[in-house]
Amino acid sequence: xxxxxxxxxxxxxxxxxxxxxxxxxxxxxxHDIARSSRAYGVRAxxxxxxxxxxxxxxxxxxxxxxxxxxxxxDHRRREALxxxxxxSSLDEALADAQSIxxxxxxxxxTSARTSAxxxxxxxxxxxxxxxxxxxxxxLGTGFGLAPEVAARADIELTAIQGTSDYxxxxxxxxxxxxxxxxxxx
Amino acid sequence: xxxxxxxxxxxxxxxxxxxxxxxxxxxxxxHDIARSSRAYGVRAxxxxxxxxxxxxxxxxxxxxxxxxxxxxxDHRRREALxxxxxxSSLDEALADAQSIxxxxxxxxxTSARTSAxxxxxxxxxxxxxxxxxxxxxxLGTGFGLAPEVAARADIELTAIQGTSDYxxxxxxxxxxxxxxxxxxx
Numbered sequence: 001x002x003x004x005x006x007x008x009x010x011x012x013x014x015x016x017x018x019x020x021x022x023x024x025x026x027x028x029x030x031h032d033i034a035r036s037s038r039a040y041g042v043r044a045x046x047x048x049x050x051x052x053x054x055x056x057x058x059x060x061x062x063x064x065x066x067x068x069x070x071x072x073x074d075h076r077r078r079e080a081l082x083x084x085x086x087x088s089s090l091d092e093a094l095a096d097a098q099s100i101x102x103x104x105x106x107x108x109x110t111s112a113r114t115s116a117x118x119x120x121x122x123x124x125x126x127x128x129x130x131x132x133x134x135x136x137x138x139l140g141t142g143f144g145l146a147p148e149v150a151a152r153a154d155i156e157l158t159a160i161q162g163t164s165d166y167x168x169x170x171x172x173x174x175x176x177x178x179x180x181x182x183x184x185x
Numbered sequence: 186x187x188x189x190x191x192x193x194x195x196x197x198x199x200x201x202x203x204x205x206x207x208x209x210x211x212x213x214x215x216h217d218i219a220r221s222s223r224a225y226g227v228r229a230x231x232x233x234x235x236x237x238x239x240x241x242x243x244x245x246x247x248x249x250x251x252x253x254x255x256x257x258x259d260h261r262r263r264e265a266l267x268x269x270x271x272x273s274s275l276d277e278a279l280a281d282a283q284s285i286x287x288x289x290x291x292x293x294x295t296s297a298r299t300s301a302x303x304x305x306x307x308x309x310x311x312x313x314x315x316x317x318x319x320x321x322x323x324l325g326t327g328f329g330l331a332p333e334v335a336a337r338a339d340i341e342l343t344a345i346q347g348t349s350d351y352x353x354x355x356x357x358x359x360x361x362x363x364x365x366x367x368x369x370x
Contacts, residue, residue, distance in 0.1 A: 016259070028213055032355045039347035039354055074201070076353045161370040162224035168261045169224055170217045173361035176354065177369070180362045185346040 002132035003101040004183065006037055006175065007046040007093045008139050010054070012146035023142040025054050027061045032172040033139075034080035040179040043100060043134075045083045046093035055086045062086075090152065094136065101134035108137045109153035110178060111144050112167040117156035120181040127182060137178060139171050187317035188286040189368065191222055191360065192231040192278045193324050195239070197331035208327040210239050212246045217357040218324075219265035225364040228285060228319075230268045231278035240271045247271075275337065279321065286319035293322045294338035295363060296329050297352040302341035305366040312367060322363060324356055 008029060011022040025047060037045040047058050062084055064070040065077045087093045098104045108123070127135055138145060138153065150156060159167060160177050169177070193214060196207040210232060222230040232243050247269055249255040250262045272278045283289045293308070312320055323330060323338065335341060344352060345362050354362070 032358055035351075035353055035355055036347075036358045038351045039345075039349060041348035076351075079351065080353070160224075160365070162221075162364070163226035163368050163370075164224060166220075166223045166261075166264065168220055168265070169361065170220055170357070172355070172357055173217055173221045176358035176362050177365045179347070180345070180365065181369075183348050184362070184366075185348075 002127040002129070003043045003105075003134035004041065004127065005044050005046065005093070005097045005105055005134065005136040006033065006042055006139060007048050007090060007136055008033060008141065008171070009090065009145060009149065010049045010141050012148060013140050013142040014144050014146055016143055018143075020146045021142060022050065025049055025058045029141070029172060030058060030061055030081065030084060031077065033175045034083055036176040036179055037083050038080040040183045042083060042179070044085050044097065046096070047084055047086045048088070048090055048093055049086070050088055055088065058084070058086045090138070090149075097134060097136055103133050105134040105136040106154040107152055108135055109145065109150050109156045110137060110139055110174070111150075111156070112159045112169065112174070113144065114156050114159045117158040119158055123155065123157065124182050139175055141171055187312040187314075188228045188290075188319035189226065189312065190229050190231065190278070190282045190290055190319065190321040191218065191227055191324060192233050192275060192321055193218060193326065193356070194275065194330060194334065195234045195326050197333060198325050198327040199329050199331055201328055203328075205331045206327060207235065210234055210243045214326070214357060215243060215246055215266065215269060216262065218360045219269055221361040221364055222268050223265040225368045227268060227364070229270050229282065231281070232269055232271045233273070233275055233278055234271070235273055240273065243269070243271045275323070275334075282319060282321055288318050290319040290321040291339040292337055293320055294330065294335050294341045295322060295324055295359070296335075296341070297344045297354070297359070298329065299341050299344045302343040304343055308340065308342065309367050324360055326356055
């Protein structure tokens, strides 16, 4: 089974007007996606932000639960947050994942706007193959990954479809559904 | 296809020590679960809290996005939050759902600790039947629904299984995965 990585991207992403922006890290994204990552066997969860102060904020959130009072108070949060790696770019995440898995991950783009991409069943099979290379799932914050990020991807995953045409799931919900479709029992 | 309802329960729930407590409403639960509910065709999302001040807090969060500046700023949030109904008890939620659907919903209990309950495929088929009664999914906050809530349920849904024995998904992640398993394409 392939090693699976997640990268939560804060730049370049779109805002509500379709402009390319840098979004802020939120502590809840860290907690929720780390917990889902831990439940579904993700090897590392990369939080990607180009601004040092934002990376320091994320490190402080995680540090609270990894040491001292927070560590003693709730070991379940620590077990999840241990998966988080804070990096400045997608390239750094890919290099770090390669050092963990020994091969460069295939890059999987996700978007609520991809209508005819690779399907979940197909990707699930590919990732389950004995000789499957590692894979990194890119998740966009704000209103989604900027178009230029898709150019970096090997696979574009089809958008999650519910039962309506409403496609504004939170990134926390989308991450959990994607992991469940690719790895859930 | 059955009308589907969600009820997010804040009392009686367990704390980390297994004691029965009343948890606080968080605005992010409202937003995330409303958005997932909207995507998966849920008829109404009940936020159940016995304390009036907490219900007023939830109403204020929702009101911000339903009127004035918030309404104009982001119609996607309004479309999701329109599904929210703030009630004081599970009985009130059930009566309200019955008035919407014309029949009392079957009550579906969820827990990260249910090991041999009804499976997702089985429940999905039941809910998809042409003559299926409405159904209400109970979600616990804190460390999950108190045992006495299970006694109210018609069905106990098996816990979500990832690939590890870590079963501490956020309620926001669990809600989205349950909806996707029961209703996703």
